[in-house]
Amino acid sequence: MKRFQPQPGFVVQAFRFALDPNAAQERALRSHCGAARAAYNWAVGWVTASWWQRKAEATYGVIEADLTEWRPWSLPALRKAFNEVKHTDPRFASWWEANSKEAYNTGLANAAAAFDNYAKSQQGKRRGKRVAAPRFKSKRKARLSCRFTTGTIRVEPDGRHVTLPRLGTIRVHEPMGKLLARVQAGAARILSATARHERGRWFVSLQTETARDLVRVARPDAAVGIDLGVKILAVMADSTGEIRTILNPGPLDGALKLLRRASRTVSRRRGPDHRTGRKASKRWEKANTHRNRVHHRVANLRQDALHKLTTAVAAEYGTVVVEDLNVAGMLRNPRLARQIADAGFGEIRRQLAYRTRRNGCRVMAADRWFPSSKTCSGCGVVKAKLPLHVRTYECAACGLVIDRDDNAARNLAALAAACTTGTGVAGDQDTAKVSKPRGADRKTRATRHDRKVTAGRAGGATLPHQRQTETRDRTQAEALTLW
Numbered sequence: 331m332k333r334f335q336p337q338p339g340f341v342v343q344a345f346r347f348a349l350d351p352n353a354a355q356e357r358a359l360r361s362h363c364g365a366a367r368a369a370y371n372w373a374v375g376w377v378t379a380s381w382w383q384r385k386a387e388a389t390y391g392v393i394e395a396d397l398t399e400w401r402p403w404s405l406p407a408l409r410k411a412f413n414e415v416k417h418t419d420p421r422f423a424s425w426w427e428a429n430s431k432e433a434y435n436t437g438l439a440n441a442a443a444a445f446d447n448y449a450k451s452q453q454g455k456r457r458g459k460r461v462a463a464p465r466f467k468s469k470r471k472a473r474l475s476c477r478f479t480t481g482t483i484r485v486e487p488d489g490r491h492v493t494l495p496r497l498g499t500i501r502v503h504e505p506m507g508k509l510l511a512r513v514q515a516g517a518a519r520i521l522s523a524t525a526r527h528e529r530g531r532w533f534v535s536l537q538t539e540t541a542r543d544l545v546r547v548a549r550p551d552a553a554v555g556i557d558l559g560v561k562i563l564a565v566m567a568d569s570t571g572e573i574r575t576i577l578n579p580g581p582l583d584g585a586l587k588l589l590r591r592a593s594r595t596v597s598r599r600r601g602p603d604h605r606t607g608r609k610a611s612k613r614w615e616k617a618n619t620h621r622n623r624v625h626h627r628v629a630n631l632r633q634d635a636l637h638k639l640t641t642a643v644a645a646e647y648g649t650v651v652v653e654d655l656n657v658a659g660m661l662r663n664p665r666l667a668r669q670i671a672d673a674g675f676g677e678i679r680r681q682l683a684y685r686t687r688r689n690g691c692r693v694m695a696a697d698r699w700f701p702s703s704k705t706c707s708g709c710g711v712v713k714a715k716l717p718l719h720v721r722t723y724e725c726a727a728c729g730l731v732i733d734r735d736d737n738a739a740r741n742l743a744a745l746a747a748a749c750t751t752g753t754g755v756a757g758d759q760d761t762a763k764v765s766k767p768r769g770a771d772r773k774t775r776a777t778r779h780d781r782k783v784t785a786g787r788a789g790g791a792t793l794p795h796q797r798q799t800e801t802r803d804r805t806q807a808e809a810l811t812l813w
Contacts, residue, residue: 340544342521347504348490349525349532359532360435360498361524363474368421369412369437371466376411377403377445378463403445408438430496432478439477459658472606474527481537492534494523502534509536517541530619546688555748557702558655558678560669564639567649567739568662569746572634574662576639580630582672585624592621629658635683636674644685651746652679653702653738654695696742706730707740744786 351359381399387397401407412434416422426434427479444464451461481495481641489510493499512518526533553569563578599614610618643650646753657676679695686693696702696734706725717722717732723737731742 333586335369338386340539342537343540343542344535345506345509345539346533346535347506347533349492350501350503351532355497359476359527360474362471362476362525363527364366365426365433366427366476366596367426367469367472369434370441371437371777372410372419372421373403373438373441374444374464374466375470376400376408377441387611400503405439405442408442414437420736430478430481432480432495433722436475436477439552452519454682469650475524476520476526477524479522483520485513485520485536492523492536493501494525495532497525499564500534503531507536512538512540525800529629530622533584542688545645545689547644547648547691550691552647553595553651554643554647554650555651555702555739555744555746556643556653558653559626559675559735560666562735563635563673565733565735565739566643566665567736567743569594569743571740573739578673579631579635580669581628582633585628588624589621592617592624595620598678605793632672632674640678640681640685644682644689647691649746650682650686651693651694651696652682652728653700653742653744654698656698694746696745699774700741700745702738703734705737705741707737707744784794 380398383398384400386629401411416426416434443463446752447456447461448455448463456503468749474529478495482493483495484493485491485494485506486499487510489506491501492497492506509518513520518538520536520538522537524537526535528728549568555567557565557567559565559578561578562575564576566574568577595617596614600608600611603613618621655675657670660670660675663670682693698761701712703718705711705730706713708725708730709728710729711725721734723732723734725731
């Protein structure tokens with residue numbers, strides 16, 4: 331085996347494989363994941379205990395200088411405190427030696443990250459929904475996961491087994507020939523391994539530092555706009571005017587009948603009752619396993635469809651433009667929440683982000699308020715209103731009649747084409763996206779009203795690349811975000 335020599339072209343990449351552990355190995359895996367959960371709960375309780383103590387002392391009239399000191403939540407501080415109490419704490423003293431130290435380090439690292447996210451969210455330094463304080467993880471609901479960063483982590487020479495610390499050699503469900511060849515040739519080095527239980531089986535994810543050459547796309551000068559939908563998963567229009575339609579497989583809709591039947595069977599069995607301590611019957615466990623198998627198949631079918639779509643897009647086009655959809659807000663619609671969740675809009679954007687980086691392409695997100703559906707792709711006139719049930723776009727100015735989704739995809743492709751041809755925001759393509767504090771983009775009521783009136787005026791707006799004024803570059807900079 332050649333010695334690993336990192337080069338400038340090396341990247342961090344994960345290889346995920348399914349495991350086939352025996353009964354003893356599965357018990358050990360569950361023990362390690364349980365140890366990670368126990369360490370996480372200990373860290374949360376240890377840190378928050380000082381919070382409650384300070385709050386109680388303040389009610390007694392204790393001055394600020396005399397209050398109990400804050401306990402730190404950094405990973406080194408949690409490690410030091412845990413190593414001091416694990417020998418004497420009755421929650422760990424009798425069994426902590428049965429698992430690898432990496433199991434406890436996983437829980438402590440997760441707790442440190444949770445407290446950091448909470449602090450940044452409270453200070454307005456973290457985007458997205460406000461994060462609550464870390465809470466204890468339930469034994470019944472916590473995800474089974476454990477990460478190994480030290481010790482013996484290797485792929486066996488036969489390519490069908492992987493060795494993990496304290497767990498030994500575990501058989502892999504699928505061959506690991508590609509990763510093994512890279513490791514033996516000195517083109518890859520394993521950094522860490524994460525064992526996780528998902529969808530009814532165990533997986534191992536090997537994080538490696540490996541050589542990865544830049545794969546050129548088939549059409550580097552072509553741009554494509556992608557309009558996502560429910561019945562039709564994606565409508566893609568490239569810069570040449572060609573339109574492709576990808577139907578939504580709808581794995582959940584196809585399995586609803588089976589799920590209803592399986593759920594009725596489970597409800598008729600004697601299930602567990604955690605309040606009284608009653609255990610589930612064998613027939614309930616068998617029925618619940620069958621129902622879970624249906625859920626796992628739905629998730630696998632959805633994942634397969636999304637991976638195939640994003641792989642095909644990232645391998646063909648040099649520039650991809652998608653909409654900045656408010657998926658969280660769309661899921662609040664009780665009529666469409668299930669279909670939107672089944673389509674996986676957020677997962678498509680996430681996969682496009684990392685896949686295009688591998689091929690040297692660009693992914694741009696159109697502004698959330700860009701009227702891609704209301705704008706005529708022929709003349710650029712913007713309709714005042716276009717209800718969702720109207721699936722055909724009819725332009726009163728030029729007489730264009732086109733499908734609503736096709737029209738939106740063409741408008742997105744026009745934005746991408748304007749940037750790739752040099753008439754757009756060429757100077758902003760290398761600018762990193764800056765994370766803004768909470769509330770930085772919040773508009774007043776008057777601003778929102780003016781924006782709706784301006785965008786809804788017929789003939790009052792055209793596509794950026796169709797304008798012949800000096801404001802063209804500025805408009806495109808506002809409509810597109812490189813990410």
